Amino acid sequence: MTSAALRDLRAEFPALDEGLCFLDWGASGLLPARTRAAMQAFLEKLAACPTAQSVWMWGEHGDGEGTRGRARAAIARMLGAKADDVALVESTTAGLQTAAESARVQEGDNVVLWEHDYPAVAIPWTVRARSRKLEVRFARTKDGAPDVDDLVARIDDRTRVVAVSTIGWTTGALVDLDAIAAETRARGIVLAVDAVQTFGVAPLDVRAVPASYVACGGHKWLCSPLGAGFLYAEPRTAARGRPQRFGLLAGRPARHSDWTAWFRSGEGGPDEEVVFPASGAALETGGQPSWPGAIGLAAATELLASAATGETLRHVRDLGDRLIAGLDTLGLETISPRDPTRRAGIVVFRAPRGREQELAWCDALRRRRVAVTPRWSKGLGGVRVCLHAMNLEADVDRLLDELRALPR
Ligand SMILES: Cc1ncc(COP(=O)(O)O)c(C=O)c1O
Numbered sequence: 022m023t024s025a026a027l028r029d030l031r032a033e034f035p036a037l038d039e040g041l042c043f044l045d046w047g048a049s050g051l052l053p054a055r056t057r058a059a060m061q062a063f064l065e066k067l068a069a070c071p072t073a074q075s076v077w078m079w080g081e082h083g084d085g086e087g088t089r090g091r092a093r094a095a096i097a098r099m100l101g102a103k104a105d106d107v108a109l110v111e112s113t114t115a116g117l118q119t120a121a122e123s124a125r126v127q128e129g130d131n132v133v134l135w136e137h138d139y140p141a142v143a144i145p146w147t148v149r150a151r152s153r154k155l156e157v158r159f160a161r162t163k164d165g166a167p168d169v170d171d172l173v174a175r176i177d178d179r180t181r182v183v184a185v186s187t188i189g190w191t192t193g194a195l196v197d198l199d200a201i202a203a204e205t206r207a208r209g210i211v212l213a214v215d216a217v218q219t220f221g222v223a224p225l226d227v228r229a230v231p232a233s234y235v236a237c238g239g240h241k242w243l244c245s246p247l248g249a250g251f252l253y254a255e256p257r258t259a260a261r262g263r264p265q266r267f268g269l270l271a272g273r274p275a276r277h278s279d280w281t282a283w284f285r286s287g288e289g290g291p292d293e294e295v296v297f298p299a300s301g302a303a304l305e306t307g308g309q310p311s312w313p314g315a316i317g318l319a320a321a322t323e324l325l326a327s328a329a330t331g332e333t334l335r336h337v338r339d340l341g342d343r344l345i346a347g348l349d350t351l352g353l354e355t356i357s358p359r360d361p362t363r364r365a366g367i368v369v370f371r372a373p374r375g376r377e378q379e380l381a382w383c384d385a386l387r388r389r390r391v392a393v394t395p396r397w398s399k400g401l402g403g404v405r406v407c408l409h410a411m412n413l414e415a416d417v418d419r420l421l422d423e424l425r426a427l428p429r
Pocket of ligand 1: 047111112113114115139141142186190215217218237238239250
């Protein structure tokens with residue numbers, strides 16, 4: 022059953038009704054029509070400079086009521102946070118790196134990760150571990166997600182950080198963040214969460230799941246352009262943390278009200294102190310931001326948040342049930358949880374002859390305009406199918422029909 026809100030949402034993705042069966046949101050989403058229009062309008066103005074003022078974008082698209090402010094506010098609403106807790110960053114990877122730089126970790130400390138997580142979650146720590154005698158511990162897997170008992174058993178009084186995704190990117194099994202966050206909060210450990218494979222589909226409320234940091238690229242399930250995402254920092258963590266990089270525009274010159282006043286006064290110099298807010302917003306570490314990225318992120322996030330409030334998760338779980346039932350009929354093994362409450366939008370299944378066949382099937386499906394991706398982590402995975410709010414039962418049935426026709 023598809024509601025009017027979800028049907029309206031699908032209309033923003035005309036390619037879905039023009040022969041494309043798109044089930045690959047976990048790799049990179051499609052751009053909604055209104056997002057493309059908002060970005061195009063920006064590009065036209067950038068080419069024409071209608072007010073003869075070259076930095077016009079700061080008014081229309083800057084902080085507060087401007088587009089960057091709107092993007093922060095829309096993301097904060099989805100997280101149950103405040104706009105000031107959110108920095109707009111380039112990607113999940115960039116956000117996780119900034120979080121790692123800000124955490125207080127010393128020689129002899131350890132960090133707990135998950136053995137099948139995405140490399141971007143591990144890299145900030147595995148690289149540091151080589152040069153700083155930091156220990157990295159990997160929790161084992163149970164039913165496609167971190168085994169929480171095993172993860173908790175690896176925590177000791179030298180554990181400073183637990184970094185984990187919200188879902189298994191090659192299994193579709195939701196991670197029990199409630200249990201992990203309860204443990205990290207009780208022990209004062211930083212919890213860095215990679216939400217890129219669920220944000221936009223499954224709710225993540227930081228009032229209920231007390232993460233220290235949440236990093237998320239916008240280009241997957243949020244359907245914004247590539248190169249735009251966010252990093253949330255919990256207020257006390259942000260106040261205590263030590264950013265290693267300082268973006269000029271995240272700060273304010275101490276003797277002027279803002280940078281515009283600094284420029285206009287003619288008196289400011291490089292020796293003037295710059296004050297940075299003690300909040301997540303200080304974690305924007307660059308210079309001029311990606312304006313098209315922020316415009317796309319604001320438009321897409323507002324669209325997804327408003328069109329499908331509360332309904333998306335139930336919808337994708339229903340589609341997942343339908344897909345799994347169809348895969349059963351075809352005799353194909355599903356490795357994602359059968360229990361819908363343990364899934365969000367990802368369902369992963371295996372081809373009978375394993376990895377080579379999964380690669381071949383994905384190529385063959387793509388030639389038939391069905392987009393799915395093969396994904397594994399240390400052998401765990403298969404063909405990954407991503408089901409979003411704008412997919413219909415017809416998309417699932419088309420995939421199943423195409424699979425039926427493939428050579429075994
Ligand atoms: C779990 C997970 N984290 C991070 C990434 C990378 O995201 P980004 O390109 O935003 O850094 C991916 C996929 O590319 C992913 O699946």
